[in-house]
Amino acid sequence: MEENVFLVKWYGPFASPEDEKTWEKGQDFKCSLYLLHGMLKGAKTAETYYCGMSTRAVYERLRDKGHHLAEVKNRLNSIYVGTIANVQDLTRRQICVVEKLITAYLAWELGEKRILNETNFHFPSENVYIINEWYKHFDVDKLWERQPINAPSHIVPDVIASHLREDGYIDLYGSKKLKKL
Numbered sequence: 001m002e003e004n005v006f007l008v009k010w011y012g013p014f015a016s017p018e019d020e021k022t023w024e025k026g027q028d029f030k031c032s033l034y035l036l037h038g039m040l041k042g043a044k045t046a047e048t049y050y051c052g053m054s055t056r057a058v059y060e061r062l063r064d065k066g067h068h069l070a071e072v073k074n075r076l077n078s079i080y081v082g083t084i085a086n087v088q089d090l091t092r093r094q095i096c097v098v099e100k101l102i103t104a105y106l107a108w109e110l111g112e113k114r115i116l117n118e119t120n121f122h123f124p125s126e127n128v129y130i131i132n133e134w135y136k137h138f139d140v141d142k143l144w145e146r147q148p149i150n151a152p153s154h155i156v157p158d159v160i161a162s163h164l165r166e167d168g169y170i171d172l173y174g175s176k177k178l179k180k181l
Helices: 017-025 058-062 069-075 092-110
Strands: 005-014 033-039 047-053 076-084 128-136 139-143 159-164 170-175
Touching: 005 017, 005 033, 005 092, 017 058, 017 076, 033 058, 033 092, 047 092, 076 092, 092 128, 092 159, 092 170
Parallel strands: 005 128
Antiparallel strands: 005 076, 033 047, 033 076, 128 139, 128 159, 159 170
């Protein structure tokens, strides 16, 4: 079970891929996840979201031909990048499990039409536990206390857990925002 418990430290928001690249190059840890938030061309108010993963640097992944960033690049609101902080030798499978749970949650919470991902709308078929921490990219030691209501940092829960029941159904648990006690 411990293999599916993850602490994801998210950094952002970045206003552009160039800002994210400059920041990421200066870090001594690797970011494997990213969240995009923007509007499609022609959209009046509907914002869209994308959760992605990369085994390379995120800024390299964002430059790939055909990446979904191109769909919102001119109306990009924010980029957040995440590192899985509690796993030393991170595998592609572990990164995929985290991405899958976050993408499935976004599709469940916002509707599939608002998600640019073309797959991963179903929750993982195993128990997965994620704790998300949101940091300001310009002060990596300071947690975000307030975020815009439409930001990924406000939509994705601080704690999310999917539990596979014996009958094959998934129970979803979570806490939107943790409060200081």
